[in-house]
Amino acid sequence: GLTYKYLKILQREAHISKTDLNGANDVIADFLVSDSRYTKIVELKTPTTKLFTKRQGRSDTWFLSSELTDAVSQIIAQKANWEIESQTRNYTADGNLIREETFDAECILIIGSLSSIEGSDKEKAIKRKTLELYRRNLKNIDILFYDELLERSRYIVKSAEVIEDKLTSTLVLRE
Numbered sequence: 488g489l490t491y492k493y494l495k496i497l498q499r500e501a502h503i504s505k506t507d508l509n510g511a512n513d514v515i516a517d518f519l520v521s522d523s524r525y526t527k528i529v530e531l532k533t534p535t536t537k538l539f540t541k542r543q544g545r546s547d548t549w550f551l552s553s554e555l556t557d558a559v560s561q562i563i564a565q566k567a568n569w570e571i572e573s574q575t576r577n578y579t580a581d582g583n584l585i586r587e588e589t590f591d592a593e594c595i596l597i598i599g600s601l602s603s604i605e606g607s608d609k610e611k612a613i614k615r616k617t618l619e620l621y622r623r624n625l626k627n628i629d630i631l632f633y634d635e636l637l638e639r640s641r642y643i644v645k646s647a648e649v650i651e652d653k654l655t656s657t658l659v660l661r662e
Contacts, residue, residue, distance in 0.1 A: 494520045504568035514568045521587040530562045532598040534633040549614045562594045594628045601632045
């Protein structure tokens with residue numbers, strides 16, 4: 488049920504905007520990546536980035552941390568700049584032309600950890616719900632958490648091992 492796409496790194500620390508004449512206001516994404524057809528932007532924050540404030544909101548919500556909302560604002564700005572910049576010829580640091588197209592670029596924000604959610608059982612449930620509703624309502628911004636990314640990686644490795652075992656069994660049966 489999870490979507491896995493092959494990604495290749497086009498550019499680390501990609502400068503994805505025009506700068507002022509003095510070199511200021513440069514927009515830099517941590518990674519510009521590709522699924523071999525389209526470009527994507529990846530922004531990394533630390534696994535210890537706080538996801539919530541200490542205050543509960545109304546209607547069974549919890550206030551998100553400024554670190555999380557600032558990171559989303561940052562990636563939205565990167566996306567907007569890349570939408571413009573991608574329409575011209577761009578080259579990687581190796582001098583290779585970026586052939587992948589950009590249409591409403593997908594963005595991936597890797598931040599924090601779900602296991603860092605603290606509080607009573609009820610508070611944790613409210614926080615998880617708030618976080619899930621927030622990330623499901625972002626357009627083309629995929630928020631992943633470090634522990635969630637680790638879980639996905641383990642799933643991919645385990646699935647590959649199962650496939651390998653089945654192939655080996657099939658080959659043995661044919662012999």
